Amino acid sequence: MLYFTRWKTAAIILTALIVCLFAVPNFLPESMVASWPKWAQRHVVLGLDLQGGSHILLEVDTNAVRKEQLEGTRDDVRRVLRDARIGYTGLTVRGNSVEVRIRENANPQQALTKLQELSVPLGGILGGNGGRSLNISQEAGNLIRLTVTDAALLDRVRHSVEQSIQIIERRVNELGTVEPLIQRQGTDRILVQVPGLQDPTRLKELLGKTAKLDFRMVDTNNSVEQAAQGRVPPEDDLLYGTTAPKQPYLIEKRVLVSGGELTDAQPGFDQRTSEPIVSFRFNTAGARKFAQATQENVGKPFAIVLDNEVISAPVIREPILGGSGQISGSFTVQSANDLSILLRAGALPAPLTIIEERTVGPGLGADSIAKGKISSYVGAAMVILFMLVTYGLFGLFANIAVTINVAMIFGVLSMLGATLTLPGIAGIVLTVGIAVDSNVLIYERIREEVRGGRSPINAIDAGFSRALATILDSNITTFIAAAVLFYIGTGPVRGFAVTLGIGIITTVFTAFTVTRLIVASWVRWRRPQHVPI
Amino acid sequence: MRLLRIVPDDTKFDFMRFRRISFPLSALFSILAISLYFFHGLNFGIDFKGGTLMEVREITGPADLAKMRATIAGLGLGEAQLQQFGGPSEVLIRIAEQPGGDAAQQTAVTKVKAALGDKIQYRRVEVVGPRVSGELLSYGVIGLGLAILCILVYLWFRFEWQFALGAMIANVHDLVLTIGFMSVTQIDFDLTSIAALLTILGYSLNDTVVIYDRIREMLRRYKKMPMPDLLNASVNQTLSRSVITHVTVSLALLALLLFGGQAIHSFTATMMFGVVLVGTYTSVFIAAPILIYLGVGTGRDALTSPDRN
Numbered sequence: 001m002l003y004f005t006r007w008k009t010a011a012i013i014l015t016a017l018i019v020c021l022f023a024v025p026n027f028l029p030e031s032m033v034a035s036w037p038k039w040a041q042r043h044v045v046l047g048l049d050l051q052g053g054s055h056i057l058l059e060v061d062t063n064a065v066r067k068e069q070l071e072g073t074r075d076d077v078r079r080v081l082r083d084a085r086i087g088y089t090g091l092t093v094r095g096n097s098v099e100v101r102i103r104e105n106a107n108p109q110q111a112l113t114k115l116q117e118l119s120v121p122l123g124g125i126l127g128g129n130g131g132r133s134l135n136i137s138q139e140a141g142n143l144i145r146l147t148v149t150d151a152a153l154l155d156r157v158r159h160s161v162e163q164s165i166q167i168i169e170r171r172v173n174e175l176g177t178v179e180p181l182i183q184r185q186g187t188d189r190i191l192v193q194v195p196g197l198q199d200p201t202r203l204k205e206l207l208g209k210t211a212k213l214d215f216r217m218v219d220t221n222n223s224v225e226q227a228a229q230g231r232v233p234p235e236d237d238l239l240y241g242t243t244a245p246k247q248p249y250l251i252e253k254r255v256l257v258s259g260g261e262l263t264d265a266q267p268g269f270d271q272r273t274s275e276p277i278v279s280f281r282f283n284t285a286g287a288r289k290f291a292q293a294t295q296e297n298v299g300k301p302f303a304i305v306l307d308n309e310v311i312s313a314p315v316i317r318e319p320i321l322g323g324s325g326q327i328s329g330s331f332t333v334q335s336a337n338d339l340s341i342l343l344r345a346g347a348l349p350a351p352l353t354i355i356e357e358r359t360v361g362p363g364l365g366a367d368s369i370a371k372g373k374i375s376s377y378v379g380a381a382m383v384i385l386f387m388l389v390t391y392g393l394f395g396l397f398a399n400i401a402v403t404i405n406v407a408m409i410f411g412v413l414s415m416l417g418a419t420l421t422l423p424g425i426a427g428i429v430l431t432v433g434i435a436v437d438s439n440v441l442i443y444e445r446i447r448e449e450v451r452g453g454r455s456p457i458n459a460i461d462a463g464f465s466r467a468l469a470t471i472l473d474s475n476i477t478t479f480i481a482a483a484v485l486f487y488i489g490t491g492p493v494r495g496f497a498v499t500l501g502i503g504i505i506t507t508v509f510t511a512f513t514v515t516r517l518i519v520a521s522w523v524r525w526r527r528p529q530h531v532p533i
Numbered sequence: 534m535r536l537l538r539i540v541p542d543d544t545k546f547d548f549m550r551f552r553r554i555s556f557p558l559s560a561l562f563s564i565l566a567i568s569l570y571f572f573h574g575l576n577f578g579i580d581f582k583g584g585t586l587m588e589v590r591e592i593t594g595p596a597d598l599a600k601m602r603a604t605i606a607g608l609g610l611g612e613a614q615l616q617q618f619g620g621p622s623e624v625l626i627r628i629a630e631q632p633g634g635d636a637a638q639q640t641a642v643t644k645v646k647a648a649l650g651d652k653i654q655y656r657r658v659e660v661v662g663p664r665v666s667g668e669l670l671s672y673g674v675i676g677l678g679l680a681i682l683c684i685l686v687y688l689w690f691r692f693e694w695q696f697a698l699g700a701m702i703a704n705v706h707d708l709v710l711t712i713g714f715m716s717v718t719q720i721d722f723d724l725t726s727i728a729a730l731l732t733i734l735g736y737s738l739n740d741t742v743v744i745y746d747r748i749r750e751m752l753r754r755y756k757k758m759p760m761p762d763l764l765n766a767s768v769n770q771t772l773s774r775s776v777i778t779h780v781t782v783s784l785a786l787l788a789l790l791l792f793g794g795q796a797i798h799s800f801t802a803t804m805m806f807g808v809v810l811v812g813t814y815t816s817v818f819i820a821a822p823i824l825i826y827l828g829v830g831t832g833r834d835a836l837t838s839p840d841r842n
Contacts, residue, residue, distance in 0.1 A: 049796070057665065059635070199655075201646075204639070355635045355662035357642075364588065364656040371794035379788030383781050389537045390777060423725060426797055429789055430732065430804075433782035434739070437774075440781070441743065444774040451542060470746045473691060474739040480683045481735030485728060488676035490669075493728045500732070533536065 002461050002520040012513040016404055019506075023410035044413045047421035047495050050369050052362035053195035054203060058168075058352040060160050060188045062153070065350045066096070069148055069156055073134065074098045076118050077146065086111045102142040112138055115146065122155050157188050160349040165190055170345035171206045190352070200359045202338070210307050210351050211342035213259030215290065218301040218313050219250040239303075241310045243330050249310045251303050256293040261286025265343035267336040270328055276336035279326040280343060287323025295319040304329070306339070372425035379429045380406075383436055391443055394533045397522070398439035401515040405435045408506040409499065418502075421495030431503025434478065438511040442467040443533050456531045457523060464516055471511050479504045539780070540773040548768045548817055549761040549825070555818035559706055566713025573716045578723030579659060581673070583630035583666035585642055588618060588657035589649070595621040604648050610641050619795050623656070635662035673727040680731055681705070684738055692745060695827040700741045703820035707737045711807040720799040729800050733807030736782070740775065740816040747771050748821065752830055760830045764821050775813060783809050 004012075025033045025043045033041050048055050070093045077100055081088050087103035088111070102108045119134035133152040137145050161184055172180045172194060181193040194203055219236045227238045227250050235253055240246040265280045282290055293302075294316050303313040304327050312329035331339070383402075387395035409428060413420060446463030454462060482504060485497035522528075579586050590596075598615055601624060605613045611629045618625035628645065631637040638660045646655070661669070681701065688697035711733055715722055747767040755763060786809065789801040824830070 059664075200658075208639075353635045353662075354639055354660070356665045357639070357658065357660040359655070359658045361654065361656045363590075363654065368794060368796055371792060371796075375788045375792035375794075378792055379785040382784040382788060386781060386784060390539075392536050422796055423728060423800065426789055426793065426800065429785045430782070433778075433785045436781045437739075437778040440774050440777045444771075444777070447542070447773075448770065466750075470743055473746055474742040476687060477684050477738040477742055478735035480687060481680050481731045481738075484676050484680035484683060485731050488672045488679070489724070489728065493724050496725075496728050496732075 002457065002464070002516070002523055004517060004520060009517060012517055016408065016510075016514055019411040019415075020404065020407040021411065022414045023407050026410060026414060042414050042417050044410065045417060045419045046365075046369075047419045047424065047492065048193060048195060048358070048365075049360050049422050049492055050365050050372075050420065051195055052197070052360050052365035053193065054197050054200040055356075055358040056192045056194075056200070056204065056207065056354055057185065057356035058164075058190045058192065058207060059355045060157055060164060060190075061351040061353055062157055062188055065156050065160055066148070066153055068350065069153065070096070070098060073118065073146055073148060077115065080114050080118065081111065084110070084114045086114070097145045097147040099143060099145050102144060104142070108138060108142045108144070112136065112144060115144060118146065122149075122151055154187065161188060161190060163349045164352060167346050167348055168192060168207060171341060172203070174341045174345070175203065175206070189355075196362065197359070198362065200357070202334075204354065204357070206338060206341065207352060208354065209342055210348045211259070211345070212307055212347040213262070213343060214305045215256045215258075215293075216254065216303050216305055217252045217256065217293075217297060218303050219252050220300060222250055224248050224250045237308075239305060239308055239310050241313075247310075249303060249313055251305060251310065256302065257282065257286050257290045259343060259347055261289070262343055265340040267333070267340045268326070270326070273328075275328060276331040276333050277326045277328045278331070278336050278340045278343070279324065280340075281324040284323075287321075290323065290325075291319060291321045294321075368422045372422055376425060376429055380432060383432055387436060387439070391439075391533050393522075394439075394443055394519075397515065397518045398436065398443075400518060401439060401510050402432060402435045404514055405503075405506050405510045406432065408510070409503050412502045412506065413499070418498050419495055420499070421492040423492045423496035424499040427496045427499030428503060431500060431507060434475070434504065435507045435510065438467075438471045438475075438507055439515060441471055442511070442515065446531060447533055450531050456528045459531060460519060460523060464519075468512060472508065475504050475508050538773075540776050542773075544769045544772055545765075546769060546772075547765055549765050549822050551818055552822035552825070555814075555822070559815075559819055562713070563706060563709050566709050566716070569713050569716040575712070575716055575722040576719040578721040578726075579627065579630075579661045579666070580723040581666050581670040583638070583661050583663045585626075585628040585638060585645075585661075586657070586659045587626040587628075587642075587645065587655060589624050589626060590620075590654045590656055591622040591624070592652050592654055596624045598624060601626075601649070605645060608641075608644050608648055610644065630663060630666075635664070638662055669724060673724065676727060677708075677730060677734075680734060684734070688738075688742070692749065693829065695824060695829045696745050696749075699820055699823045699827050699829075700738060700745065702823060703741055703815045704734055704737045706819060707733060707807060707811050707815050710811050711803060714806045715803060718802070720803060725797070725800045726803060729803040729807065732804060733812065736808045737812040737815060740778075740812055741820040743774065744768060744771050744816055744821055748824065748829075760825050761822075763830065764824065768817055768821050772817075775816065779809055779813050 022042065025036070025041055033043070074091060074093055077098055078091060081100070087106045089101050089103060091098070091100045102111045115136055119132045119136055122131045122133055131149060131151040133149060135147040135149055139145060165182055165184060168190065169182050172182065172192065175194070177194050178196060181191070183191050185191045192207065197203060219233070222233050222236065227233070227236065228248050232238045236250050237253055239249050239251050241249065261283050263281050263283045265278055268277055268279050269275065270277050298316050298318060301313050301315045304311045311327060384399045387398050389395070391398060406428065409431065442463055445467040446459050449459035449462045450456070479501060482497050482501035486494055486501060489497055598617065602613070602615050605615070605626065605628070610631065613629070614627040616625050617623070626645070628641055631641045642658065642660055685697050685701050688700050708730055711730060715726065720726070744767060747770060748764060751758070751763050751767050783805070786801055786805050789797060790805060793801055
């Protein structure tokens with residue numbers, strides 16, 4: 001156990017040294033590291049609990065997706081039956097299905113064949129799983145039921161999440177923060193992590209808005225008052241203004257131009273009133289539609305509707321032909337800025353709900369780092385002192401081994417670019433405990449072997465070989481706990497599992513190599529007559 | 534320099550005799566802990582219960598807890614707890630989960646922020662919606678179960694099945710007592726508590742495995758020694774290591790407890806109890822003697838001695 005070949009010695013020293021060197025960038029100023037090659041720049045990333053920031057988990061509103069899908073199907077059915085000139089009644093959405101009754105004089109079989117075309121295979125060009133988007137069945141009394149399949153809904157939700165991620169990325173990037181993380185979680189969730197935010201209110205506002213912008217006509221033929229009492233004409237929506245007192249408007253359901261046809265939106269100031277506005281520009285198709293609509297409706301009010309709220313409802317004074325315009329509506333500089341960010345990024349395909357939020361201010365983060373440092377230093381100092389008092393020279397060996405161990409933990413963390421959290425620091429402190437234990441196991445075993453009457457070198461040799469088996473066994477059990485913790489944990493808890501797991505690996509490594517090498521070199525050098533422990 | 538010897542060489546404590554005391558005692562405490570869990574309950578944090586937690590600091594000076602409490606009570610947000618947290622200007626506000634789904638939680642945060650005004654610095658805001666909290670709890674419970682199962686399988690491979698079972702009984706006993714401790718102290722039970730429980734599990738097993746390793750070695754060497762004597766010898770031989778290791782771990786934990794701050798206070802307190810108090814006791818007084826009852830070492834002089842190497 002005490003004999004090392006020359007190349008083995010070199011390999012051990014080299015491995016430990018290289019791993020330790022990876023930790024170096026963490027302790028140097030950033031400007032110095034910046035000129036190094038990319039692979040050498042890797043460093044430990046501080047978790048949101050240490051550097052401050054927001055962790056926000058969003059969920060796509062599955063019900064809204066389902067509703068939209070059903071309404072889309074209903075509109076499709078209407079279009080198909082009209083195009084085929086098939087008479088029908090009672091076209092409605094019921095539960096998860098769209099129902100339609102084919103008239104007596106029409107051919108239900110023909111209707112069924114036409115409607116079958118609406119059911120498309122899922123999975124697009126990649127083949128998919130053979131499922132289809134709709135289950136179509138014919139029931140008694142010429143009733144046709146089109147049910148949206150679960151697979152189709154899931155497909156749509158997945159698609160919504162992908163689109164939403166892109167849109168959120170554009171929105172968050174506008175905030176100008178460093179390294180935001182946006183990723184899918186599960187089927188219908190999106191995790192957004194933005195480090196270093198003082199106040200997440202604005203972030204949440206940007207995330208929470210669907211930003212569905214429509215230009216629609218105000219219905220001037222019907223009375224708003226009557227609608228407000230519950231008699232809303234079927235072709236209209238009753239919507240309200242954004243500022244208190246919220247004024248009701250009767251807005252046509254038909255959309256003149258939608259926000260999807262905007263190519264640009266910028267905040268600015270009105271030249272006459274100098275109040276904040278948002279100016280926008282349509283793409284070619286949008287510009288044409290807008291020009292036509294404004295030509296036909298000069299003198300009538302139209303409404304700019306954002307997420308079912310009326311931002312403003314100006315009267316069309318003259319046709320707007322240039323394809324650009326401006327929205328004014330009691331904005332502040334901030335809200336005009338936010339609205340143009342939202343319009344540029346595009347509308348979310350479905351509303352998102354915040355289901356989890358964890359925000360740590362930068363002040364608390366700095367406090368936690370300070371506390372983590374103090375407790376690590378104090379803990380390490382006490383352990384080092386205790387080991388010296390208990391084992392003397394061998395205690396010093398143990399302390400050297402443990403120091404190398406901790407440096408290696410930082411090295412591995414840097415190599416992986418892992419995240420260090422406050423519980424993660426606790427994990428390192430606890431690793432120090434485990435690392436010391438491996439030395440204790442070895443030394444106690446050596447003591448026993450000495451008492452058993454072995455010569456010093458024999459005792460040290462036997463002590464190592466017997467203790468190492470135990471060290472391996474006991475550390476694997478702790479490692480299993482750390483692995484499970486990593487698997488189930490999120491955020492801070494996962495940070496703890498990472499440092500604990502890495503710590504166990506480096507502990508086993510140092511016990512098997514570094515400690516053994518130190519003691520072996522000492523034995524070779526001093527040829528001890530008795531073991532000083 | 535004379536070195537410190539906490540435990541003298543060649544101790545000969547009769548640990549096994551204590552099993553007639555330690556087993557009923559542990560059974561009693563376990564039953565107590567379980568009934569505490571059911572009748573007194575755990576103080577579930579927002580991770581598992583849902584709701585809002587805010588750590589705020591009054592910028593201008595010490596916080597007026599009573600006034601703050603009255604302000605928040607006036608918002609009609611249901612149950613709200615306020616407590617001093619760290620310094621005199623720091624307050625921890627807990628608001629119960631709001632009815633009306635995920636969006637309602639966010640509305641509550643906005644209301645509280647508006648009511649408390651701008652003389653307040655928000656050091657930490659955590660909002661957990663009803664669905665996430667349910668998932669986190671089931672993940673936690675599944676995780677604990679999974680860890681116990683994995684470790685059981687590993688020990689079964691490495692030792693005889695009796696050892697695996699003995700270690701399991703001993704360490705579930707640790708977890709039960711620790712949960713009892715959490716119930717008595719009403720420490721926040723959240724995700725970090727699950728981390729603490731898993732670490733306690735790992736540590737206790739670590740300790741148990743060291744003693745079992747020795748027992749296995751002794752079983753191979755002394756084929757005729759009576760079981761209680763053999764167990765006693767094993768525990769005594771590893772006693773010095775157990776004590777020294779626990780001193781170092783306690784030193785590390787003590788540093789975390791004293792200087793680690795409020796954020797990991799409940800975590801370290803739980804660990805201190807689980808690892809230092811219960812874990813050590815269990816390895817010596819439960820895990821080792823239970824092997825007698827599980828029938829380890831009976832019929833050792835036959836060829837079927839538990840020597841699998």
